[in-house]
Amino acid sequence: MTLPGNDLRRRVSARLTRSPRSRLALLLTAPLLWLGLAYIGALAALLITALWTTNTFTGDIERIWTFENIRTVLTDSVYRAVTLRTIGVAALVTLIDAVLALPVAFFMAKVASRRWQPLLVAGILLPLWASYLVKAYAWRSMFGGGGLIDWVGAPFGVGSPGYGLAATVCTLAYLWFPYMVLPIFAGLERLPNSLLEASGDLGARPGRTLRTVVLPLAFPAVVAGSIFTFSLSLGDYVAVKIVGGTKQFLGNLVYDNIGAANNQPLAAAVGLVPVVVMVVYLFLSRRVGALDNL
Amino acid sequence: MRKRHLIRGTAIVAAALLTTACGTSSSTSPSAAPGASGFTPPKIAQLDKLGTGEGAVSILAWPGYAEDGSNDPKTDWVTPFEKETGCQATVKTFGTSDEAVTLMKTGDYDVVSASGDASLRLIASGDAAPVNTALVPNYADITDFLKNKAWNSVNGQMYGIPHGWGANLLMYRTDKVNPAPTSWASVFTDASKYAGKVTAYDSPIYIADAALFLMKTKPELGIKNPYALDDKQLQAAVDLLKAQKPNVSEYWSDYLKEVQSFKSGNSVIGTTWQVIVNTAAAEKAPVKAVLPSEGSTGWSDTWMVAAKSKHPNCAYQWMNWIVSPKVNAQVAEYFGEAPANTKACEQTSDKSFCTTYHATDAAYAEQIWYWSTPIPQCLDGRTDVKCTDYSAWTRAWTEIKG
Numbered sequence: 001m002t003l004p005g006n007d008l009r010r011r012v013s014a015r016l017t018r019s020p021r022s023r024l025a026l027l028l029t030a031p032l033l034w035l036g037l038a039y040i041g042a043l044a045a046l047l048i049t050a051l052w053t054t055n056t057f058t059g060d061i062e063r064i065w066t067f068e069n070i071r072t073v074l075t076d077s078v079y080r081a082v083t084l085r086t087i088g089v090a091a092l093v094t095l096i097d098a099v100l101a102l103p104v105a106f107f108m109a110k111v112a113s114r115r116w117q118p119l120l121v122a123g124i125l126l127p128l129w130a131s132y133l134v135k136a137y138a139w140r141s142m143f144g145g146g147g148l149i150d151w152v153g154a155p156f157g158v159g160s161p162g163y164g165l166a167a168t169v170c171t172l173a174y175l176w177f178p179y180m181v182l183p184i185f186a187g188l189e190r191l192p193n194s195l196l197e198a199s200g201d202l203g204a205r206p207g208r209t210l211r212t213v214v215l216p217l218a219f220p221a222v223v224a225g226s227i228f229t230f231s232l233s234l235g236d237y238v239a240v241k242i243v244g245g246t247k248q249f250l251g252n253l254v255y256d257n258i259g260a261a262n263n264q265p266l267a268a269a270v271g272l273v274p275v276v277v278m279v280v281y282l283f284l285s286r287r288v289g290a291l292d293n294l
Numbered sequence: 295m296r297k298r299h300l301i302r303g304t305a306i307v308a309a310a311l312l313t314t315a316c317g318t319s320s321s322t323s324p325s326a327a328p329g330a331s332g333f334t335p336p337k338i339a340q341l342d343k344l345g346t347g348e349g350a351v352s353i354l355a356w357p358g359y360a361e362d363g364s365n366d367p368k369t370d371w372v373t374p375f376e377k378e379t380g381c382q383a384t385v386k387t388f389g390t391s392d393e394a395v396t397l398m399k400t401g402d403y404d405v406v407s408a409s410g411d412a413s414l415r416l417i418a419s420g421d422a423a424p425v426n427t428a429l430v431p432n433y434a435d436i437t438d439f440l441k442n443k444a445w446n447s448v449n450g451q452m453y454g455i456p457h458g459w460g461a462n463l464l465m466y467r468t469d470k471v472n473p474a475p476t477s478w479a480s481v482f483t484d485a486s487k488y489a490g491k492v493t494a495y496d497s498p499i500y501i502a503d504a505a506l507f508l509m510k511t512k513p514e515l516g517i518k519n520p521y522a523l524d525d526k527q528l529q530a531a532v533d534l535l536k537a538q539k540p541n542v543s544e545y546w547s548d549y550l551k552e553v554q555s556f557k558s559g560n561s562v563i564g565t566t567w568q569v570i571v572n573t574a575a576a577e578k579a580p581v582k583a584v585l586p587s588e589g590s591t592g593w594s595d596t597w598m599v600a601a602k603s604k605h606p607n608c609a610y611q612w613m614n615w616i617v618s619p620k621v622n623a624q625v626a627e628y629f630g631e632a633p634a635n636t637k638a639c640e641q642t643s644d645k646s647f648c649t650t651y652h653a654t655d656a657a658y659a660e661q662i663w664y665w666s667t668p669i670p671q672c673l674d675g676r677t678d679v680k681c682t683d684y685s686a687w688t689r690a691w692t693e694i695k696g
Contacts, residue, residue, distance in 0.1 A: 058419030078693045145559035162490055162560065163544055245544045248695050256692070262396045263688070 043275065050268035061264060069269035079253070083273055086250045089169055090233035094226045096173045097180040101225065105181050106214070109188035110196070124181050132175065136242045139171040143243055163245035171239045172232075179228035187221025188214070220289045227285055234274045250274055335448050336420035338601050344429045344610055351381045351608035354394060354403040356595065357549050358569040358629040359457070360385040360616075369628055371621045379615070381608035389547035390497040391665065398422070401602050404609040407457055409593045410445035411499050411665035416598060417453050423601040424451050430614045432622075435637045439656040445666055446596040454596035455613045458622070460631030460651065461592035461662050462495075462503070463583040465566035465574075467556060478507045478586045481564055482534055485541040492538065493555060493564030496545035498684065498691035499665055502591050503565060504531040504538075506663055510588040519674035520591065521666050528682045528690060535694045545695070549573075556581050568630020592662035593631075626651070632659070 016023050050070055052063050073079045108120045127135065140163075142148040149160040161167065191214065199209040237251025244252075250273055257267035353360050362385060363370030372383050386403070388394045391412035398406055398421045408416055416422035427433040433455055440446075440456035447453055466475055471488065482504065485492050494500055505520035508530055517527050543561050546552040549570050555561035557579040571583040597613045599606060615621055617634060623641035626633035632653035633639070639648035652658035666673065672681040682690075 055419075058415055060419055076693075078696060081696060141558075144554075147558070246539060246542050246695060248692075253692065258396070262392060262399070263685070 046268050046271055046275075049265055050272055052265045054263050054265060069266045070272070072266065073269045073273065079270065079273075082248055082250060082253060085165075085247070086234060086274075087277060089165065089172070089249070090230045092169055093172045093176065093233045094180075094229045096169070097177055097229045098222050098226060100173075101177065101180040101184050102218070102222070105184035105188055108181075108185050109191075110193070121182075121185070124178050124185075127174075128178055132238070133242075135175060136171055136239045139167065139174065139239075140242050143167040143170075163243050165244075165247055167243040167245070168240055168247065171243050172236060175239065176229040176232050179232065180222075180225035183225040183228075184218060184221045187218050187224070191217050223285050223288050227282065230281060231274075231278055234277060333418050333448075335417045335453075338420060338423045340424040340426040340451075341429060341599075341606050341610060342426060345607045347379050347381045347608045347611055348605040349380060349382060349608070351383050351405065351605045351612050352403045353383055353385045353612065354397055354406040355385060355387055356407050356409075356629075357387040357389075359407050359595075359625060360387075361625075361628065369624075371616075371624050375612065375615045375621075379608065379611045381605070381611060383612070389549065391499065392497060393547075395419075395421075398600060401600065404600055404603040404605045405612055406598050406600070407595050408454065408598050409595050409665045411667045413445050413454065413596055413598065414667055417448060420601055422453055422598040423603070425454055425599060425613075427452050427455070429610050430455055430617070432614050432617045432619070432635060435619065435635050436617065437634055437636055437654060437656075439659055440594065440634050443594070445594065445664065454598035455617055456634040457595045457597050457617060458626050458629070458631040458634050459592060459594035459659065459662070459664070460568065460629075461585055461590040463566050463568060463571065463590065464586050465556065465564060465571055465581055465583040467559065467562040468580045468582050470559065470562040474582070475563065475584065476587055478503070478588050479511070482507050482538055483511075485538050488563050489541045490543055491560070491562040492541045492543065493552060493561035494535075494538065494542055494545050495565050496547040498687040499591075500565070501528070501531050501535065501687050501690060502663065502665070504534045506591055507588055508534060518676075519672075520663050521668050522672040522674040522676065522681050523668065524672070524676075524679045524681055528686065532690050532694055539694060539696070553577065553579070569628065572628070572630060589661055589663070592664055594662075594664045623647075626653075 016026075049061075051065050051067065052061055053066055053068060054061050104124070108117060108124075112120055143160050143163060144150075145160070147160060153159055195213055195217075196209060199213045204212070235251050237249055237255050240247060240249045240252055241255075248256075250270060253270045254267045257263045257270065360372055360383070361369045362372035362383070372385065375381070376383055386397070388397060391409050394406055394408060394412050395415050397403060398416055399419070406412075406416070406422075408422070413422070436456050440459070442450060442452065443456075446456060464475055464478065464481065466480075468474070470491070471480075480487070481492050481494070495503070501523075502520040505517055505523055505527065508515055508527070509517040509520060512530070515527050515530055517523065523531065544551075544555065546555065546561075546564075549567070550573075552561065552564075552566065552570055553574045556574050557577055566583055568583065571581055574581045597616060599609045599613070603609050616625065619635050619637035620641045622633045622635040623638040626638060627642055627644065627647060630651075632648070632651040633642075636654060639653055642648065644650075648654060668682060668684050668687055670680050670683050672679065
């Protein structure tokens with residue numbers, strides 16, 4: 001004697017075993033809906049909004065099709081300057097993080113003992129437990145008048161550069177550092193020690209081994225890490241608002257156009273710029289095989 | 295083969311999205327033509343009878359206008375309001391008028407303290423409802439020169455309850471700025487003396503400050519009203535602000551950020567509100583503020599009710615409470631502005647307060663250039679030229695910040 005519920009369950013499972021197609025459909029419906037609606041849908045909404053306009057007095061959106069916003073973003077020198085500044089800072093932050101993260105990750109993966117490794121990984125992840133705002137404001141007080149940088153530099157006659165690009169680059173490089181270390185660490189861990197030993201046996205000095213063996217093999221991992229640091233810097237506006245002084249980034253233009261000017265269509269048009277930049281970046285990353293390292 | 299299916303699927307989805315998008319385009323609201331007197335606000339009924347409170351009210355206010363004791367336990371007029379009316383108040387502050395307009399569009403707030411550069415936009419977009427002043431007993435005691443003004447009424451219908459007014463001031467660090475400034479020139483033409491330490495307000499409306507300075511120092515530009523600028527005049531103001539920018543440490547819209555900058559010495563001179571001076575001084579920063587010789591831009595604020603308010607009765611009770619003599623006096627002294635209620639002058643702890651702030655002096659009040667929204671129809675009455683509107687100012691502000 002079987003219960004009716006049990007019977008139904010058995011019939012469903014029998015049907016699923018026979019038909020791989022319905023199995024696949026059940027498995028993929030939820031994630032595909034999520035991907036389609038949340039990601040593709042949001043991007044489509046962004047694109048459509050960029051083609052609308054607002055009533056400048058009341059701030060209400062008027063659904064009249066126009067390329068005006070996109071034209072403004074492409075031709076106005078302000079937007080070009082801000083785009084170049086944002087990309088430049090994002091590239092610089094990525095470079096600084098890569099240079100700092102390589103030795104740290106190499107030490108963690110190849111030098112530190114098995115016992116220390118998890119502790120070091122935890123140490124790198126530790127800053128992520130503190131709030132983003134707390135860290136940004138900490139840098140604000142360090143760069144401020146009479147702050148840590150003024151105090152340390154005073155004996156050497158060096159003062160804080162104040163709020164601006166330098167402070168922004170430092171803050172962002174600090175904030176995204178863990179996102180660069182971890183992929184490189186993972187990449188180097190997969191590098192067999194035998195390769196390093198073989199290189200040494202063939203007479204290569206450590207410098208040469210690093211240049212010809214470690215770096216080429218770790219490069220895709222560096223690019224994988226750079227996707228994080230670059231895209232996070234590209235979209236950031238909070239740190240810029242806190243330590244950036246008078247400087248504007250793409251994120252600030254979006255924020256100001258939504259929060260202050262209430263011009264969502266123009267904000268959407270500005271928001272398309274980092275999307276395009278990231279698509280190009282991801283395309284280039286794929287060519288060096290970085291996406292296999294994520 | 296499979297790939298082609300996928301592409302076709304995407305095309306169908308895209309087409310569906312486009313049709314829905316086009317479908318909504320028919321719902322475009324007829325936009326009222328912006329004009330000093332020429333726009334017709336959407337028909338919204340005012341409240342005709344005060345009912346019992348809904349037990350809650352959501353307040354959108356300038357910092358310092360709705361204090362609940364969280365900044366200073368002695369400064370609290372929200373808790374007594376809650377006790378008396380049973381309306382639990384949630385307070386959200388905003389830093390610029392633009393932010394207030396945007397937040398009001400979310401429909402989450404019942405009342406807002408709107409300055410002149412926000413109020414007309416809220417009326418025209420239908421976000422603010424006309425106010426039945428008969429339901430606000432304290433309205434009778436409001437100074438006459440604040441009633442039925444261009445920024446708070448349309449065709450004789452009040453859209454809010456006047457709250458208070460004041461001038462933007464020039465704040466400076468007494469230990470770093472010598473001699474004490476007397477003119478806005480110290481943040482414009484002479485700003486290089488304090489290079490990297492000047493601060494300015496982060497909003498397109500700050501262009502009016504530059505325009506006011508030009509109005510007094512460059513009469514050949516012919517500026518008669520800092521909110522009515524033609525292309526040439528706007529360009530002159532933009533050039534002045536672009537020349538100022540290299541000397542600016544940062545632009546502020548968060549008032550606590552300005553307090554902190556003056557405390558640490560990252561900013562030593564710049565535009566401010568009296569409440570910021572008071573807060574910074576209370577935190578032992580050596581600051582003072584002056585009203586420069588050129589006069590100043592300023593604000594005249596009005597409490598307005600949201601058209602889609604979920605708690606209209608509590609909102610009316612709040613408006614009546616905030617302009618009642620005692621509370622109006624408390625806010626005015628805390629924020630540093632002239633109270634709108636004439637009876638508030640008897641309630642201030644400093645008996646000469648209303649004299650200092652010229653609270654009942656209509657002639658003085660006339661001299662302040664209150665924030666108002668720039669529109670194509672020149673506010674100074676010129677008809678031979680088209681003025682720059684607020685969107686042009688917003689674009690200019692983005693360009694100034696670079």
